[in-house]
Amino acid sequence: MDAALLAPAAGLDAFLAEAASLLPPGALLRGEDCAPYQADASGCRGQAAAVLLPDSTETVSALLRAAARHRARLVPQGNRSGLVGGAVPDGSGRQAVLSLARMRRLREFDPLNRSAVAEAGLSLSELNRQLEPHGLWLPIDVGSDPATGGLVGANTGGSRLLRHGDARRNLLGLEVVLADGQGSVLDLTAPLRKNNAGIDLKQLFIGSGGALGVVTAASWDLKRLDASQLTLFAALPDREAALVALDAFEQHFGETLSAFEVMGAPALNATLRQFPALRHPLAGSVAGCYALVEIASAMPGLDALLQERAEALLASLHERGLILDAAFGQAERLWPLRDSLPLALAAAGTPLSFDVGLPRSRLPAFLSAAERWLTAEHPALRLYDFGHFGDGGCHLIVLLPRGMAAGYGPAKLAMLKSALYQLVADHGGGFSAEHGVGPLNAAFYRKFTCPAAQGLAAGLQRLLDPAAALGRHRYG
Template identity: 40%
Template sequence: MNAAALLTELRAAVGEAQVLQGEACAPFELDWRKRWPGKALAVVRPGSTEEVAAAVRACATHGASLVPQGGNTGLVGGGVPDASGQQVLLSLQRLNRVREIDNANLTLTAEAGCILQTIQDAAEAQGLLFPLSLAAEGSCTIGGNLSTNAGGTQVLRYGNARELCLGLEVVTATGEVWQGLSGLRKDNTGYDLRDLFIGSEGTLGIITAATLKLHPQPLAQMTALAACPTLEAAVSLLSLARARAGSGLTGFEVMNAFSLALVRKHLPQLRQPLAESPWTVLLEISDSESVAHARSLFEGLLEAALDAGTITDAAVAESQAQSKTFWHLRESIPLAQSEEGLNIKHDIALPVSAIPAFVAQTDAALARQFPGVRMVDFGHLGDGNLHYNVQAPEGVAPGEFLKANEAAVNAIVYDQVGRFGGSISAEHGIGQLKREELAARKDPVALHLMRQVKKALDPQGLFNPNRVL
């Protein structure tokens, strides 16, 4: 690779000021968890789809690999360069416009670098809802959300990022632009290329824009925290909530006692309205009829759960501000855990019915092998996505525990996930964190097909090499 010639072409493509080198690259070279430091040849910041395509063509000519990056909020090391100093990091943060909102078609078209919260706000300004919501929504980008098929807190009602996307604009490995920004809900003209690129973590093409589904804003939302004596009781509460609320159940999150204890320890300003309980559920109902109807439905649900012994206590948000406070408790768990020190994260999916047995058996297996280990269990119980995180025992250096035991902890957890028919990645992706686990645990036929797809769409291996596969 002739680095000097490549850099000259990149500057011609995007402008000299948008090709960063040296210390200016540092903010882009380290992932959010600070686990995977890298070194880029340059950070390229295109301002249009055409500039992205020109940058890809330049890299293809010189055989340089590209790593696309949005808000750099990923948790599996998929959006940072390796340590070679030979990769080009393609930052999409300047592609940040909302291009169009079609109220009648309930769609919004935005560029890949658009911040998720900006899209939410743009929809809300039109009296509409873009329901993808996650803790990093103030800094993550829609391109990154789509590249990992992000989930978030409202998957139960609205689905993952894939279900919220109707069309894409993508730059291919040859520097061509696929114009697939359709707002159609029905289109059976061949293979579904959109779903191929969503969740591919930048390994097959560069998403530059997307057409997204919008929904009407609910007339009312009710939020509550409920204390559950067991995880089995939380699953029973979910069944009851589904039966009572149907599609109006938009959120159902579960948190174990230790996860909320960490929030109390590191974020004491966040008031917790319930006494400590083995498990706490945050549930939300959205209603298209009226506030009175939503409150009646919600109160009936909680009364039935109390009578059944499914919950022991509950607190209902009396205002939008209080509802946000309840959600802030849930969304602050990752930050509190980070303050406690490095931890071994697992983003797993399981049949909801299997989650209590999985947690009981896996907790016990980990405690036997690592006495004193602390479990931070929380996540989206409504869709079977559990963040099953392992914190070092009290008094043990977190970094040393992770370095010495991560492989053994993962083996126990992922063996159990497989035993219960689950997945090792629910919404965070594979990146470099789980690449070897995927190779060892994914069906061989599926892996072969995935490699064939990669070879067909990116024969030079330019896009995010050594990630996912």
């Protein structure tokens, strides 16, 4: 179906000739110059017919009009830190990348309203660098550096989602260009926290992976920077204990609990073996899993109080056998342990990564079931888990030992993935907690999403993009 929707070669050539006349000099790349834009952080690769680098909303609109007319397909792209291949063209060489990298202005900043309107190409780190002197930030905390458009397209979460939410929760408004044939611009950027004047259309585009429109600007709800903070690392007997401890931390610290990240002991141990410069904060402990806990507040002067309350809580959890040991530490020393896990595990073999979300109350049962299943069905493979336990997000890595990857061809890997996702579904969870659908998850979307929801998504896509001019993923 995709092939039928793509431009015939003559249409693509005509589109690229028109695009060249719409774009500023040097903003249409061909051939070798496209190479940096053809892969994302998942390693998914494609081949671009061209890369288009517009510098204004008007140009994006003109490009989408031309694309619909010539039946060309454009794939919106941010900083390519996505992990499902959603921002890279397919291998046909007939899709063009629409990179928003040249649209990086901070259009508006209103410190008294705690809001900012950023263009789609402005990166999270650059936005936060500009906000820092004003004591403000956009509190999405990820190991990558997404662009504003990518934050919206992927609805990025991150390690402080427990307290601050995902991109959706921090978004006040959007500017979106539609692939409706007219290149209509939806200006929904008003930085209003209360706005019930009609249907909240911006919600349609959040997390849609560039399939329904091109985000050209986003209006963010900013937060005050933390002024008090406490970070600790705890050894726990098992994940059931982690769940009770999480509940206790929430009871004691309320909305100041910023992060509750849990990693299985095998994942931490593998990371320490891989990166000897990292130090175990609780060397000698024998634990089933570890938790990295952060408590923080924008209210200054709370450090001593947080410490006192945390010590009392840890003592009572220790008495109940729920925490074996714990240590306070600087955030800069403790977070690298958590952030190094994916890299370390990737270096230890051939990793098969899963990004699943479950009701957090079911995480322990699910993880035990997953371990039992893997031991029974694939005894030579190892399962490692880490992730955003506090919000039910869990990154699983099934590690194929070196030399075994050859025995696991694409069909066998797809079966393994599907069986594990079935286990996730049986425990009430979803196959993509953070990273979205994209080509890497398209088959699982079809298998695990309710048919009526798929039908509605496909209908919406046809309505907003009748010529299939946009995005890597077709919903129908």
